[in-house]
Amino acid sequence: MAEKKPPLSKEELQELREELMLADSLTRIENTLMILSGKGGVGKSTVAVNLAAALAASDRQVGLLDIDIHGPSIPTLLKLEGASVQGQSQRGMSPIQYNNNLKVMSVEFVLKDQAHEAVIWRGPMKHRLIKQFIAEVDWGNLDFLIVDAPPGTGDEPLSICQMAPPRSRAIIVTTPQKLALQDVKKSIRFCRAVEMPIFGIVENMSGFVCSNCGTEHELFKSGGGERLARETGFKFLGRIPLDPRLVTASDEGKPFVLEYPTSAAAKAFDRMIEPILALSPPRMKKH
Template identity: 50%
Template sequence: MSDCNSESSCSSCSSAAGCNTDEKKQHAKKRLDERLSKIKYKIMVMSGKGGVGKSTVSVSLASALHALGYSVGILDADIHGPNVPKMFGMTQKGVVSGENGLVPFEAADGLKVMSVAFLLENDDDAIIWRAPVKHGMIEQFVSDVDWGELDFIIIDLPPGTGDEPLSVAHIIGGVDGAVIVTTPQEVALLDSRKSVTFARKLNIPILGIVENMSGMVCPHCGETVDLFKSGGGEKAASEMDVNFLGKVPIDPMVVVQGDSGKPYVLEVKDTPTALAFRKIAENVAKQTIAK
């Protein structure tokens, strides 16, 4: 990662000895603002608890937006469980510095990806970091990565309303929207409501709630089986006065495609699940662009 500690790395310093602390902060802020100015819409994908398919929704949303013709990047801010590269079939290790900063890896015909997973020598390594280190890493993933000109950056967050969501909100300063993922179960719904409250307290626009794993369409008869109930996410959205982005039915191929590194929405076209993901992406694009 770059640091403003020499005349060569910070040509605007008045002293050849390098930057003082205030200058470092000013130059870091300028670099961050320059990066963010090239990204039109910054979208956080949140969940109140784990196991609801948040990363699947993040990858599907990014891929569907990319398929709609938008330039898209995805920032994997789930520091302790960085699964986004796996879901894109990316096995690269290490990052490369280019003329304008760290070079993000590309998947799916140009969709840009950055994740702490690229920095791990072994995928089994645990990341044991406290909040300040995590904050610093997220800040560098925004300011030091050469994202270039993007229509959307999708930020995949860990479950809950703790360090990483707070860091993203603080670093970006003007998040354009939050997508909140839940399942129909009451336990998940209770926690998803906390994510709505979090976004409101930080003045982040709520694009809506996604009800993931909302029934399963039988491949034989076409009937929908409500394995984890259905309709809870829509009810929560109504009660909390936020948009309901849609129900995403369970499809075993979502797991198959995710494990194989081929995003479901790019490989499967006409299933209820694929159509639901595309409709959600269209809704997100419509809301953000209309602002």
Template identity: 40%
Template sequence: MKQENSVNNQKLAVMEQDIKIARSMSLVTYKIAVMSGKGGVGKSTVTVNLAESFVKKGYKTGILDADLHGPNVPKMLGIHKTELMVDENGMVPVETANGIKVMSTEFLLPHENSPIIWRGPKKTGAIRQFLSDVNWENLDVLLIDNPPGTGDEPLTILQSIPSLDGMVIVTTPQSVSLEDVEKCINMAKKLNIRIFGVIENMSGFICPHCNEEIFIFGRGGGEEISKKFDIPFLGFLPLDINTYQASEEGLSIIDKDPGSEISKRILDMVTKVEENLKNKRG
């Protein structure tokens, strides 16, 4: 009997949290997951710059850094040393100078180099708490920076958010990345989640001396996989030293150099996503 009561209490707690998640997410107009098949493809950098682009277009924007073991978003935005606040409405996202609201496990760590050593259930619980107990207020766009792959964390995000609008997938041109991207695409199909498009990152290198673009890792793999699965291709982003330097300074390239070719490409990508969002909502 005690065991049965315990199971029932757990089910009730999950149902209550689902209601809180639905209430919290209902205050966000558009919810977009940013995914990658493998690590090291620049997904967090892309997420930060997409967020800055949405802000430039007038959207109230937030980022949920769901990469629990590698929470890099706060550092890329220059807010990694900020203390998390809590009020009567829940956890208060940290806000950047440009108004981007951010939630990340980085704000919960005692030190920057403190590891999070959690098993699956605890990670799932943390993500669901971010969704239910963070006071996002009224956002136009929430970007969720997922850890790579198709495991506990991304699955929790994709299954827990009611009316998730869709996902953007980041890849590099190499076949090892593209093979893993196919798994992400198939995951989205099984969960009936719309894919707004694929971004091919690290697609070439722009020489800072002569501005020639050299395709170190090849080119076109992301575009080919988009055609294979009949999903939109959002564009190419090359390796660029200015983008790297901006991240080291706690800035996005959109913020540091809005007139650069990279910034123009990212803004164009956001325009394509924006059009898909409006078409989806009618």
């Protein structure tokens, strides 16, 4: 006679419940895109926000998840400072509905006064919160979940890569300078180590386009990201030029691609999302 197994403890039951919720949530997300960078200051969060806004404007259901625990930028870039998660649905916390097609979640929405206080957490606490952001947030059915990770290869990127579904890919953001490109190579090695496919490389702050005359000036060089893509064999998704209005739009919490759709930078985002949209064509949508 087989030995009877002891009943699961409360902790084991809770862990099993979380795993089932995580698995169920992941089945509702068609594609996950991790926005990574080797170093800070390359405009990664700005790229994440405008990528999400552009995909949502293309009639896709999009979630934008900010997993930067210590310095979340998404609430400021979308003018959602002070917002908080309101109530619970049957599936869990309700994300902030930015517009009809875009939902947003950040640590700033769940931790009181986080915008003004330092979050001093070790890896396991970060991992648990990130897991909750996927398993216990009512994202609904998404064509794309855009994940804005902090720079580098620390706890947060590692956690999200470990629990991400099979249809997950990384987009690596760099600037043209040699130092940024060196750090990008670390991100590439990180993705290979955790078996995260790299969808492509974006070169941000690539030249400056005068909004008055349309002339392009290479303030910080250009082409480094494209050369790196050729060397590594990854797809080059495009060059996003500097535009002074981008700073203003970001400070005002307005996605640049929606405010200045005819600008050179917005058109660069349009070209950038073309291969991404092909991952979830409208005829395959389940909503």
